[in-house]
């Protein structure tokens with residue numbers, strides 16, 4: 001069993017303080033220890049970032065981008081190694097791990113366009129001999145706190161862009177699956193990033209609180225559950241920091257009577273059960289417009305859920321691995337019991353699944369509930385497991401009302417062949433990311449990612465153009481160079497043309 005290290009000022013650093021167990025969820029065994037950084041360790045990372053900032057902010061954006069080009073190559077060359085580490089500690093399948101890495105690399109590609117995205121805006125002759133421009137300047141030391149469910153992709157939403165914008169970044173990844181995140185950061189060092197521009201410190205609440213309280217940290221990006229997102233947003237904004245805090249979700253898919261049901265079922269299977277339902281964009285509620293749609297959907301889903309290929313994430317050709325921890329599996333099982341006792345119909349029960357050769361793994365089979373109502377806990381709360389709930393309604397308007405009344409507003413989608421229904425849905429649904437016949441509408445890197453309502457605290461979404469805004473501040477410069485021979489008299493009225 002090895003002790004994972006921090007990456008501070010370009011060096012791997014041991015920590016003699018507290019530590020936590022890292023499991024392989026497929027075997028149920030502890031495979032590593034991860035240090036939980038003390039305030040002193042966090043301060044070391046902050047000091048190294050502060051020291052690196054003056055030179056990095058003055059490094060031409062094209063040179064910063066060159067580091068990202070090399071980083072992209074290294075990530076692609078190391079895809080198998082990174083996917084293996086993700087799968088070993090998270091439990092997701094190797095194909096799924098490679099998929100999250102590819103979506104992360106998209107953000108590195110976007111960061112490669114640093115000279116273009118930082119060009120600023122220029123206006124000549126805004127007045128006599130006067131020119132004006134807006135500069136995008138870096139904030140300084142910024143930090144990111146990330147969840148367990150995308151240990152490669154979510155950190156890559158943050159630091160490539162923050163860094164090419166000229167900032168120095170401190171990453172506090174999830175303590176549950178930190179190895180792939182650390183390896184990826186080491187590859188960025190190998191790509192030529194100067195020491196101190198990126199540090200990775202492992203830890204729990206203590207490390208996060210130290211980042212919130214440090215005056216040197218100018219902005220915080222957070223992705224995780226809603227209670228922690230809200231805590232970080234309120235504590236950090238109180239201290240004058242810029243914050244984007246992305247939280248939990250309950251994503252609904254609406255099935256209209258005219259939907260192409262076979263394709264909708266294939267899409268729903270992947271979106272509800274892929275990654276064992278541990279995705280913030282997972283579909284956890286299917287809203288069927290009409291009983292006929294619900295009955296037909298269930299008839300098609302049940303055999304496919306029962307046929308899900310479930311096993312150790314690192315084996316090939318699987319649909320689903322285990323949940324991340326024994327606590328996560330027990331929490332999801334608790335929701336299943338709660339759903340049954342509150343009157344929902346448990347059509348497929350995935351509890352009690354045993355995977356041969358992996359009897360101690362944190363496995364749970366796919367579950368399906370029918371006749372779920374908005375009052376039930378399994379409808380209101382984020383389960384974050386392989387559980388799909390069917391809610392029956394009579395009209396598109398009722399489906400939309402249901403979604404708009406929910407506290408979360410991360411993602412949603414509609415399956416239909418009716419353009420008018422799709423257009424109404426896109427216009428009026430109170431959700432940040434919407435799919436039309438697309439079950440997981442995760443925006444590509446050159447758009448931005450973010451939910452509405454209690455799925456996001458802050459004004460700017462993650463990555464893409466909003467990410468550039470988040471990691472820079474504007475400076476408006478107005479400059480006059482009078483012609484030598486001219487002399488202008490004092491003007492006491494407010495300047496205008």
Ligand code: NAD
Nearest residue numbers: 146147148173174204205208224225228246247248249280
């Ligand atoms: P989590 O909130 O438990 O942890 C997220 C991060 O916060 C981790 O780095 C963790 O160490 C830290 N943390 C945990 N407790 C803390 C505390 N009390 N104070 C300060 N920091 C604390 O989330 P998770 O279980 O790792 O991830 C799953 C959650 O993340 C789900 O709710 C999921 O919907 C959400 N998520 C959201 C998005 C999105 O884009 N909206 C993306 C991925 C995951």
